[in-house]
Amino acid sequence: MACRLADSGFTVKVMSSNLRAPIHGHRFVSTFPTGTSYLMWETLPLCKSNHQRYTIPLRRGKTVKSVASPATEPNPLDSAEQRKELCESYGFRQIGEPLPDDITLKNIIDTLPKTVFEIDNTKAWKSVLISATSYALGLFMISKSPWYLLPLSWAWTGTAVTGFFVIGHDCAHKSFSKNKLLEDIVGTLAFLPLIYPYEPWRFKHDRHHAKTNMLDEDTAWHPVMKTKFDESPIFQKAIIYGYGPIRPIMSISHWLIWHFDLNKFRPNEIGRVKVSLACVIAFMAIGWPLIIYKTGIVGWIKFWLMPWLGYHFWMSTFTMVHHTAPHIPFKSSEEWNAAKAQLNGTVHCDYPKWIEILCHDINVHIPHHVSSRIPSYNLRAAHKSLQENWGKYLNEASWNWRLMKTILTICHLYNEERNYISFEEVAPEISQPITFLKQVMPDYA
Incomplete structure (x- = not known):
């Protein structure tokens, strides 16, 4: 799990053979200021992340080793608060939780x-x-x-x-x-x-x-x-x-x-x-x-x-x-x-x-x-x-208008991590039709 230590500015990743499942919603602590660090953690409700990183306050607890690694972002559909935000953004009344794999x-x-x-x-x-x-x-x-x-x-x-x-x-x-x-x-x-x-x-x-x-x-x-x-x-x-x-x-x-x-x-x-x-x-x-x-x-x-x-x-x-x-x-x-x-x-x-x-x-x-x-x-x-x-x-x-605007201006090219990429992102020089839609279509749901 990638995160950022408060006041340190480097990215770390949990590496522990004792952890069988992904560590979602835990608080970590650094015992060393720089370089390879040991982190201590304790269970905490899942924190919201919009930028693929976590800010970590220092506390006592159990130590696990970490190494530098690129940050990753949790699935936003796992959080009720984030699903609500996506509803408002996309024009939905409800966005469903991810269905368990065993169903x-x-x-x-x-x-x-x-x-x-x-x-x-x-x-x-x-x-x-x-x-x-x-x-x-x-x-x-x-x-x-x-x-x-x-x-x-x-x-x-x-x-x-x-x-x-x-x-x-x-x-x-x-x-x-x-x-x-x-x-x-x-x-x-x-x-x-x-x-x-x-x-x-x-x-x-x-x-x-x-x-x-x-x-x-x-x-x-x-x-x-x-x-x-x-x-x-x-x-x-x-x-x-x-x-x-x-x-x-x-x-x-x-x-x-x-x-x-x-x-x-x-x-x-x-x-x-x-x-x-x-x-x-x-x-x-x-x-x-x-x-x-x-x-x-x-x-x-x-x-x-x-x-x-x-x-x-x-x-x-x-x-x-x-x-x-x-x-x-x-x-x-x-x-x-x-x-x-x-x-x-x-x-x-x-x-x-x-x-x-x-x-x-x-x-x-x-x-x-x-x-x-x-x-x-x-x-x-x-x-x-x-x-x-x-x-x-x-x-x-x-x-509603926002629902249609979301589909017409965002849902274009396939991307493995993000599902969709807009034409504006990959070909801005010829994407004037999409820019026009963004300007003229209402935003209200």
């Missing part, structure tokens, strides 16, 4: 009520009715709104069509119906207005759940590797924009890159992928010309493109908030721990009530990662159970 995902799942896994056909079809009705209302609003109210109509309709995604999402996780063929049909149809091929998304998304917050293997968003950033000087500015100002619609790029390339899928998946791609192509070949024939190009923009962009805003935002924060690590496959990734590495975020209703509680996201078999209409009951049994380990927030 498994099965331990967590076993505490959930069995009722949260039950499929209820009435509730499932009620969600379909809500999405279909709200989407139809949105299209009606677009058709009747004057130009200055169109943004509100687009916001409603884009949020409503996001509900279709959540229904397809449940189908892909086999938590919509006991009839699996029906699930695949409903999932495919729900994804069509979004131009999302259902089967490619399902295969990709299953890997996200199996490898959540695994640095290279997770198929959702993860930090940029600094080596890759350095290797692509031509694209560095584009990467900065993609992880900065335009990140709230970057799921468009993710949609295009991940779902239409047959080389990204296993041989036994290709057949189903082709069927989904054929459905999407057929929808575009029939639906788009029909919209243009009835309403013109401007109508296609008003009735399809703008709500589609609204959907991608939510798709990008939800995905960012679910797993991205300065204190949430991405781990290599060797260090990865399933329970920590799913419980500790997922964020619950509260949005305005109308968004929660139209999007079928998809942002009650921690129980969904604990077990993807939980239907969306049971997520709140499952989250309540997790709060009762594992509440101190949960990351929770309400959607």
Whole structure:
């Protein structure tokens, strides 16, 4: 344990064969003014360190030998006071304590009520009715709104069509119906207005759940590797924009890159992928010309493109908030721990009530990662159970400006010790987009 002796100015490290565990929260004493020193210690509550060193008052006690060594910093998540400070800084309501290493995902799942896994056909079809009705209302609003109210109509309709995604999402996780063929049909149809091929998304998304917050293997968003950033000087500015100002619609790029390339899928998946791609192509070949024939190009923009962009805003935002924060690590496959990734590495975020209703509680996201078999209409009951049994380990927030500012201006490049490094730190000469965001985005939570 590195520390600094009061009035001496040199760094020392505890070296004792009798100490089996790291010495956190101990007070040390020097018996020699310079050089190699002997330190005496006694138990003390963990002191707060912001600069990787400790100031040590002199007292009597038991001696242990020390040598000069670079200072190290304790994990700030171990301290309740520091977690509270991080909450205020990042825009969180609660930052969870680190989950103990001996807790498994099965331990967590076993505490959930069995009722949260039950499929209820009435509730499932009620969600379909809500999405279909709200989407139809949105299209009606677009058709009747004057130009200055169109943004509100687009916001409603884009949020409503996001509900279709959540229904397809449940189908892909086999938590919509006991009839699996029906699930695949409903999932495919729900994804069509979004131009999302259902089967490619399902295969990709299953890997996200199996490898959540695994640095290279997770198929959702993860930090940029600094080596890759350095290797692509031509694209560095584009990467900065993609992880900065335009990140709230970057799921468009993710949609295009991940779902239409047959080389990204296993041989036994290709057949189903082709069927989904054929459905999407057929929808575009029939639906788009029909919209243009009835309403013109401007109508296609008003009735399809703008709500589609609204959907991608939510798709990008939800995905960012679910797993991205300065204190949430991405781990290599060797260090990865399933329970920590799913419980500790997922964020619950509260949005305005109308968004929660139209999007079928998809942002009650921690129980969904604990077990993807939980239907969306049971997520709140499952989250309540997790709060009762594992509440101190949960990351929770309400959607706010500071939360978004933290993600857009800090969570960029991967760093083993710090999790994230901002583009401003490694490439300040081309990071004006990030500097601009820091200046214009509000700080209030």
